[in-house]
Structure formats: C-alpha cells, structure tokens
Amino acid sequence: MSTKIETRCIHLENDQDHPYGAISYPIFQTATYAHPGVGQSTGFDYSRHKNPTRDHLEKIVASLENGTEAFAYSSGMSAIATVMELFVPGDHLIVEEDLYGGSIRLFDHVNKKNGISFSNVDVANEDVELYFQENTKAIFIETPTNPMMHIVDIEKMAEIAHAHSALLIVDNTFLSPYLQNPLDFGADIVIHSGTKYLSGHNDTLSGFVIVKDEELAEKIGFISKTTGPMISPFDAWLVTRGIQTLSVRMRVAQENAWTIANWLLEQDVIENVFYPGLETHPGHDLMKKQARGFGAMLSFHVKTQKIAHGILENIQLIQYAESLGGTESLLTYPLTQTHADVSKELRDKNGVTETLLRMSVGLENVEDIILDLKQAIEKAKEN
Numbered sequence: 001m002s003t004k005i006e007t008r009c010i011h012l013e014n015d016q017d018h019p020y021g022a023i024s025y026p027i028f029q030t031a032t033y034a035h036p037g038v039g040q041s042t043g044f045d046y047s048r049h050k051n052p053t054r055d056h057l058e059k060i061v062a063s064l065e066n067g068t069e070a071f072a073y074s075s076g077m078s079a080i081a082t083v084m085e086l087f088v089p090g091d092h093l094i095v096e097e098d099l100y101g102g103s104i105r106l107f108d109h110v111n112k113k114n115g116i117s118f119s120n121v122d123v124a125n126e127d128v129e130l131y132f133q134e135n136t137k138a139i140f141i142e143t144p145t146n147p148m149m150h151i152v153d154i155e156k157m158a159e160i161a162h163a164h165s166a167l168l169i170v171d172n173t174f175l176s177p178y179l180q181n182p183l184d185f186g187a188d189i190v191i192h193s194g195t196k197y198l199s200g201h202n203d204t205l206s207g208f209v210i211v212k213d214e215e216l217a218e219k220i221g222f223i224s225k226t227t228g229p230m231i232s233p234f235d236a237w238l239v240t241r242g243i244q245t246l247s248v249r250m251r252v253a254q255e256n257a258w259t260i261a262n263w264l265l266e267q268d269v270i271e272n273v274f275y276p277g278l279e280t281h282p283g284h285d286l287m288k289k290q291a292r293g294f295g296a297m298l299s300f301h302v303k304t305q306k307i308a309h310g311i312l313e314n315i316q317l318i319q320y321a322e323s324l325g326g327t328e329s330l331l332t333y334p335l336t337q338t339h340a341d342v343s344k345e346l347r348d349k350n351g352v353t354e355t356l357l358r359m360s361v362g363l364e365n366v367e368d369i370i371l372d373l374k375q376a377i378e379k380a381k382e383n
C-alpha cells in the first residue's frame, strides 16, 4: 500500500516482522550475533555492519526522503565526515558559503589537510559555473542556508553539477524530510543532522545520509562499516520515536514561526528578518516550488549589539542555546556559537555579525513566545 508521508513517519511499508508483535520496535542492544551454522547468518553478524534497531530507523528515513538507502550516524557531523570520505586528494568541491559553521570547520581544518580544496560560493546568487575546475567533484549546499536563510534552487544545482559529472549534496536539516525532499529534484546525496527535527526533542545526537543510487549506497556503506561512525541502538530507538511526531511538530512549529516573523517585523529594535515564509523574502517563490512549507527557523538583525546581548540575557521561556529543531524555542548567537570558527571575513560577508540572532521556533503557545520576546526586548532597551 502506498502511503502518505505522515503515515510513513509512523509505519514502514510492508513492515510485519516486529518480534512478538511489539508495537514499538525493540532496542537490540547487542554488539554481535550467533551464527546458525558454518557459513550461515541470520542477516546480522556484527552491529557495526548492521543492527536491527538501526536498520529499522534507516528504512524509515530512506522512505521519508524517497531514497533507496539511508545510513544512520551518531551525529550530523559524522554523517558529513563520512560523505567527505568519498573524495580523494586533488578533488575540489564548490560549497555554499553560508553553511553551518561546523561543516565549514570540517572542510577547512580536516578535509583541506587531506588534499581536498574548496571554493566558498554564494550559490543562491552567484554564477556557480564560474567556479568549476577540471577536478570539481561536488556541489555542497544547504537550503535554507544556516543562518542567513538563502534559498538555493536544488533542481538547477543538480543540472549544473551533473553537466560536470559532479554530485549534488544537500544538507536538508533545516526543513526535515517532511517539508523538502532534495532527491526528487535531482540531488545525489541528502544529509541530515538528525539531532534537530528528526529526533525533535533536544535530547539525542544523530545524523543521516540518504541516497537513491545503488553504487553510491555501496560506497557509503563500505566507508561506514569500515570507519564505524554509526548511531547506537538506543539512540536509534529514540530517533525512531521522535520521527513518529515529525509531521505534527513541523506543522505547529512553522505556524508559530510565521506568526513570530511577522511580529518581529513590527518591532522598532529589529533591522531585518530573514524568514522564507515572508512574501518579501527573495527565496519565497522558489521555496514554494521545491518545498512543502517554509520551516520554523528564522534569523534577524537587531539594531545594536547591546540589544542582541540584552535579548539573550533576558529571555526566560526561550532558551539561549545552540541547536534547533526541538520542542523548545531556542535563540542562538551565531557569531560566538555555531559560526565561531568561520573566518571573520566570511562571517562579515554573509552578515553573521554581532547583531544577528537565530531562532529555532518551538511548540510552545505562540503568544507565550511573543510575550517572552517582548519583555526581553523591553529590558534590552532599558539596560
């Protein structure tokens, strides 16, 4: 039976093998498996290679992203680091310049020393063709980007990448598979920090790589079982549980985000609001084409550094913390948190300054969130 995405968050298609009819798929907390006989296997030999709880989660995530295979890792960064193992010394990648700071740190401080080179490009606005070299093997993007919320045309990027026999890699963390499926628009590899919307409760680190192509799946599977960055059975179970409510969480969070973005626009301490759900956002129409919603992440510049600090110090319900995608609303200060290790030059170019705040809108009552922002802004103005 072909089912809709809300159903696939909860039920795997053709899933009949839960032991003892357990409704919640069990945690197989085992490192290894007994063989029935010489040369025989139950299908599970050693948990670095395959574990039933992880396998169950991977099938769910593959189905949500319309992929053929998914790989579950201990964090988003271990997912990205695994994908980077596809490349060899001498390879070159074009990467969106406004990426999660940890991805830029990985490229600059780990992959570069292994002989891989990068061009940081404003992919949403520049002519990407100009940056291709003989040895360019991939374009790496996020859309929306973190934290400036640029929207990149996935289909166009896939066409350009493929014309050069390169891969398109999309970090889909900010929207989750509930709102966007980059493989449907030609992307070759989708990545998630499952720590965010997929697990959804700010309690578990996880990461995913999803592909359609069998050859790519084989390569990634080989790297994974060789280097061992996979998620533990217990964490896999937690993420499976989180995904069951993904659709309802995303709907409420994005409704709240839309209300907050519009409210922020009217506040005198706000310089500008970056939320693609606003009709004035330059990526609004493109987003309608390639996503099923606008998500619950937004960022905004306030007028002064004093106001930015004052808001962070005075919020009460909203937490001043790094991360996103959980039930709790969080405010992040990209300058000193997520993007602290990005060069000042790149931060300044992108607008990641002392007046930028990023908000992950949660599931609290939106009036309570706004009241908290309001009182924090008032106090920030007084101090």
Ligand code: PLP
Binding pocket: 075, 076, 077, 078, 100, 102, 142, 146, 171, 173, 174, 192, 193, 194, 195, 196, 205, 206, 207, 323
């Ligand atoms: N990708 C994006 C867009 C992120 O925001 C993050 C973390 O914030 C990551 C990847 C890394 O994920 P993790 O923290 O699970 O390693």
